[in-house]
Amino acid sequence: MKDAFGRNINYLRISVTDLCNLRCKYCMPEKGICKVEHREVLSLEEIYEAAKIFVSLGVNKIRLTGGEPLTRKGIVNLVERLGKLDGIKDLAMTTNGILLKKYAKDLKSAGLNRVNISLDTLDEKKYSQITRGGRLGDVLEGIEAAKSVGLTPIKINVVLIGGFNVDEIEAFVNLTKTEAIDVRFIELMPVGEASKWAEENFISNEVILDEVSTLEKVERLDPSSPAVYYKLPGAKGRVGIINPISCKFCEYCNRVRLTSQGKLKLCLHSNEEIDLKDKLRQGEDIEKIIMAAIKQKPESHHLEDGQYITDSMYQIGG
Numbered sequence: 001m002k003d004a005f006g007r008n009i010n011y012l013r014i015s016v017t018d019l020c021n022l023r024c025k026y027c028m029p030e031k032g033i034c035k036v037e038h039r040e041v042l043s044l045e046e047i048y049e050a051a052k053i054f055v056s057l058g059v060n061k062i063r064l065t066g067g068e069p070l071t072r073k074g075i076v077n078l079v080e081r082l083g084k085l086d087g088i089k090d091l092a093m094t095t096n097g098i099l100l101k102k103y104a105k106d107l108k109s110a111g112l113n114r115v116n117i118s119l120d121t122l123d124e125k126k127y128s129q130i131t132r133g134g135r136l137g138d139v140l141e142g143i144e145a146a147k148s149v150g151l152t153p154i155k156i157n158v159v160l161i162g163g164f165n166v167d168e169i170e171a172f173v174n175l176t177k178t179e180a181i182d183v184r185f186i187e188l189m190p191v192g193e194a195s196k197w198a199e200e201n202f203i204s205n206e207v208i209l210d211e212v213s214t215l216e217k218v219e220r221l222d223p224s225s226p227a228v229y230y231k232l233p234g235a236k237g238r239v240g241i242i243n244p245i246s247c248k249f250c251e252y253c254n255r256v257r258l259t260s261q262g263k264l265k266l267c268l269h270s271n272e273e274i275d276l277k278d279k280l281r282q283g284e285d286i287e288k289i290i291m292a293a294i295k296q297k298p299e300s301h302h303l304e305d306g307q308y309i310t311d312s313m314y315q316i317g318g
């Protein structure tokens, strides 16, 4: 699918649920979220049907996210069905890793290629604090399980938080020395319900290169990736720096998002959504609706002008 600016849209990120088993301070309100009515959420069958249409239109890369995708009942079966779609080259998942130990083997057998795991600290107490109750040990066991079944290459997503994990930058970077994993630092985005907290705790990613001066920039292999990659000399893995606010990769953007309530989002940083759920249920020509929508994908975002989104990340899937 080509959009109005000639970009090839081949990547669909699907949020399979708003719900999560953690309450990260920058993402979810402490009390959790109001559960939406069951009929407002796409069924797994509807997600599959929508994905099938996207794939028939040229999408060859799908990422499942959330909320926490592994809390959605039937997720392994969905992976299995998506993996069998003719044309899929890359099927991945972004997860907090808590349930990965339980599901890694089944996910791999079902056809999942790889996982991105979110982990903001290597300290047990701090992990419990930032996630409001999560157990670091569960994530570490999840990472080991993912490695052992070959859900690789693994990427670890670290949200950089002022006064919280800057002192751990070096420890995270050192994880790439002996293992072929990518550690990617993401700047805190002031979005949704946790936007005030995020604004107060924002710190620029520039601090990473200040902290670890031995990092060397590596060649950009995928221009559509939001990360700029670096490496320690002789390291097996890479260090990615994602600066969603000041750096723009809009020119190379190849992605669209489908929320768990069936809304198509053409840009992460835009509040505009196109409903697919009702149209799917009413038996409308979704193919035509998607193709017309893709032509509306904005040329770029304008976060630098302070135009932040009102949705939270658990709703969009990051």
Ligand code: SAM
Pocket: 020, 026, 027, 065, 066, 067, 068, 069, 094, 095, 096, 116, 117, 118, 157, 159, 186, 187, 188, 189, 190, 191, 198, 313, 314, 317, 318
């Ligand atoms: N629950 C899964 C997880 O945490 O990996 C998937 C969904 S989560 C919304 C996807 C990613 O968004 C995570 O890596 C998380 O750290 C990131 N994220 C959430 N809120 C964010 C924010 N305000 N700024 C930057 N990244 C954020």
Ligand code: SF4
Pocket: 020, 021, 022, 023, 024, 027, 028, 066, 067, 068, 096, 118, 313, 314
């Ligand atoms: Fe849940 Fe992921 Fe949001 Fe944390 S970042 S609350 S794990 S959805």
